[in-house]
Amino acid sequence: MxxxxxxxxxxxxxxxxxxxxxxxxxxxxxxxxxxxxxxxxxxxxxxxxxxxxxxxxxxxxxxxxxxxxxxxxxxxxxxxxxxxxxxxxxxxxxxxxxxxxxxxxxxxxxxxxxxxxxxxxxxxxxxxxxxxxxxxxxxxxxxxxxxxxxxxxxxxxxxxxxxxxxxxxxxxxxxxxxxxxxxxxxxxxxxxxxxxxxxxxxxxxxxxxxxxxxxxxxxxxxxxxxxxxxxxxxxxxxxxxxEFIQFHPTCLYHPEAKTFLISEAVRGEGGILRLADGDRFMTRHDERAELAPRDIVARAIDYEMKRTGADCVYLDITHQPREFLERHFPTIRAKLLEYGIDMATEPIPVVPAAHxxxxxxxxxxxxxxxxxxxxxxxxxxxxxxxxxxxxxxxxxxxxxxxxxxxxxxxxxxxxxDPARVPEIPSWDTSRVTESNEEVVVAHDWAELRQFMWDYMGIVRTDKRLERAKRRLDMLMGEVEEYYARFTVTQDLIELRHLALVADLIIRSARSRRESRGLHYNQDYPGPDTSRPSWDTVVYRTADGYDRTEDVPISGNQGSAPPSPHRDAGEG
Structure with a gap:
């Protein structure tokens, strides 16, 4: 190389x-x-x-x-x-x-x-x-x-x-x-x-x-x-x-499948969501049934899985001819056959997943x-x-x-702007050493993704948000200490990025005390109609403090930025 x-x-x-x-x-x-x-x-x-x-x-x-x-x-x-x-x-x-x-x-x-x-x-x-x-x-x-x-x-x-x-x-x-x-x-x-x-x-x-x-x-x-x-x-x-993370309603549920999406187009061409006993449930949740927006379909699946204790639901498009499926869904059909599922003759097991x-x-x-x-x-x-x-x-x-x-x-x-790129110093490695504790990064990766799924998923509550924030604060402290002491690796860099993004998601979700679109909080089951719609905007001030503000939609475009943050301690 x-x-x-x-x-x-x-x-x-x-x-x-x-x-x-x-x-x-x-x-x-x-x-x-x-x-x-x-x-x-x-x-x-x-x-x-x-x-x-x-x-x-x-x-x-x-x-x-x-x-x-x-x-x-x-x-x-x-x-x-x-x-x-x-x-x-x-x-x-x-x-x-x-x-x-x-x-x-x-x-x-x-x-x-x-x-x-x-x-x-x-x-x-x-x-x-x-x-x-x-x-x-x-x-x-x-x-x-x-x-x-x-x-x-x-x-x-x-x-x-x-x-x-x-x-x-x-x-x-x-x-x-x-x-x-x-x-x-x-x-x-x-x-x-x-x-x-x-x-x-x-x-x-x-x-x-x-x-x-x-x-x-x-x-x-x-x-x-x-x-x-x-x-x-x-x-x-x-x-x-x-706070608005879209969960795709139909990800393949199979022990050997990592993350395989079953396209929305399957429902667009007549696919029907059913429970294990064949019951079509989307008609009970929205008049548009399977063609409702993704947040509605994902919440409906989540509700039915929790109500029945099921591990998944099923997407049924067996009414379409095999030739139709081969022509319109060749990739999906081939992948399902690898797992022993023939979408022409049997329904597809699916669950929601972050998308x-x-x-x-x-x-x-x-x-x-x-x-x-x-x-x-x-x-x-x-x-x-x-x-x-x-x-x-x-x-x-x-x-x-x-x-x-x-x-x-x-x-x-x-x-x-004809300005030339100035001289830029090389990355400073003088204060770090090689780590012999990579297991810490692996454990933090697993913990982060697990509690975000448990507490910040499709349906949220104030208590779940508080639990997520407590766990994340501890984890971020560990990650920042590790980042300051050891040579960077891909896993460490990505974990650090993800931990900050998780913090932004949690802070934004805690700020929005209503349910709207992809953010559904059982403690506030409806939208807040008492004031104009707003964006949840988070930023870091020049002196290093994190802030969250509600910015009305009509005034957000073109608004002045906050004072820029000085992240002088990195690198």
């Missing part, structure tokens, strides 16, 4: 190689040198595992107004209307870009409309068939196409096996200007060599995805450890609405964060699109549309 230099400046640094990171890189690489860091192998991202598809208005019988209305309804009063309208209206052109690149979306001869020939499916919460897809492996088709384009581009350098540790800021370098702090890149661990590399950049885009690995059961890949959210928070950025982080780093519609030179896009960002609950298949749409907006803003910033 080639040796890497310790300091490595470039025009633009992108951390994350999913749909947001790669699409932004491709747009910027025409006239800039772009470095893309990925944690695992190239292409390993949440995008790769997305099954259902991308929501966009592509049918003449559909409309922007209907897609906007569906998104707002799913978001339970917390969507930012201007964000929803922007993303929805730019959806068709984003799809056209993917088609132009050669993404092999599923075709259906005989369809009419501006995108004639493409099959559109329907998912929970949608009033029309508007999900364009590549069979049941849309994310893989999109990720593979984008990755091939990026690997072939001379101005894009893809570096895998790099775990981002912290952002490099002017304040840390002692070079803060009267205009305030700014970002100059990031430190990242090159896992194979164990060396920490310095990546200076004139602009940095965080596209690190969500934080599903904070829970014991998740559909997310191992890379989803909330890295961007944690790093941005430590650097002084606001983070919003972390999507609706909150994240506060940004505007161009990806600007509170730190000059730092941008965020995709699941790691909070733009107000999803509100209290993400509408199915709006995530890949957001990644495409808002990454394009972010790259335009990055291009503009680099053009107007």
């Amino acid at each position: 080639a040796e890497h230099p310790s300091s490595d400046p470039s025009d633009i640094l992108i951390i994350g190689g999913g749909i947001a990171g790669l699409s932004a890189a491709l747009a910027l690489a025409g006239d800039h040198q772009v470095t893309v860091l990925t944690k695992g192998s190239a292409g390993e991202s949440a995008t790769l595992y997305a099954q259902g598809g991308i929501a966009a208005v592509l049918d003449p019988l559909d409309s922007f107004d209907d897609h906007i209305a569906d998104t707002l309804e799913a978001g339970a009063g917390l969507c930012h209307p201007e964000t929803v309208e922007y993303v929805v209206r730019h959806g068709p052109e984003a799809i056209q870009r993917l088609i132009h690149m050669g993404v092999p979306f599923t075709r259906e001869p005989g369809e009419e409309g501006p995108l004639a020939g493409f099959h559109l499916t329907r998912e929970g919460g949608h009033s029309h068939r508007r999900i364009i897809h590549a069979a049941d492996a849309t994310g893989r088709a999109v990720e593979t196409t984008l990755l091939e384009e990026a690997q072939a581009h001379p101005n894009i350098r893809l570096l895998d096996q790099h775990v981002a540790i912290q952002l490099i800021t002017a304040a840390k370098l002692g070079r803060e200007s009267p205009e305030g702090d700014r970002c100059w890149g990031a430190y990242a661990l090159h896992v194979p060599s164990g060396r920490v590399r310095t990546f200076g950049a004139r602009a940095t885009l965080l596209a690190t995805g969500g934080a599903g690995k904070v829970y014991l059961y998740t559909t997310n890949p191992d890379v989803a450890t909330g890295d961007g959210i944690a790093m941005a928070y430590r650097a002084g950025c606001r983070v919003a609405n972390m 999507y982080t609706c909150g994240g780093i506060v940004t505007d519609l161009e990806g600007h964060t509170d730190l000059e030179g730092l941008f965020a896009a995709g699941e790691t960002a909070h733009t107000g699109l999803h509100g209290a609950n993400r509408l199915a298949s709006n995530s890949l749409l957001e990644g495409l549309v808002l990454a394009d907006a972010a790259q335009a803003a990055i291009r503009e910033q680099v053009a107007r």
